[in-house]
Amino acid sequence: MSTDDATVGALLSGLRRFLASEAIDDQLWDDLDAVLGEFAPPPSREIPAITARFRTAATRLVEVVPRLVRPYPLRPMRHLIFLSTEHPRPENAQGHLNRFAMGILMVLELMRDDAL
Structure with a gap:
């Protein structure tokens, strides 16, 4: 088994992509x-x-982001958690959905360099 830096880096990269x-x-x-x-x-x-x-995606992101993104993106994650717990009235559902999508995209962008 190899323990050189390149091998360990490749393994970590693969594990991050899997997560x-x-x-x-x-x-x-x-x-x-x-x-x-x-x-x-x-x-x-x-x-x-x-x-x-x-909401399911947000729950999964809450589980994996701490393992993938350093430093932990506290504000974007708090925002995403807040959005995932909101239950707007039907007349406000589209606006909420847009904000939720943007919150998810913000977190995905933070993950991009580290995990995707």
Whole structure:
């Protein structure tokens, strides 16, 4: 078994990508695109399902970010946790979904160099 710095670095990089993949999947990217992309906003009937998936993604990010991002991004993570606990009225759901998507993107951007 090799213990040189290059091997250890490659192993750590692989482990970080694996942890990130546990939190970030194709469905998350599809949902972010549906909320913020070219054909946004999604139909109102899809908002509850996307919000639920965002909550699941936020929970996963809360679990993996401390292992992947140094220093720990306290403000963006607090913001994401706050957004994941909000339950807005139906007339405010689209705005909440947009803020939630932006909060997730902010955390993903912080992870980009370290994990993705």
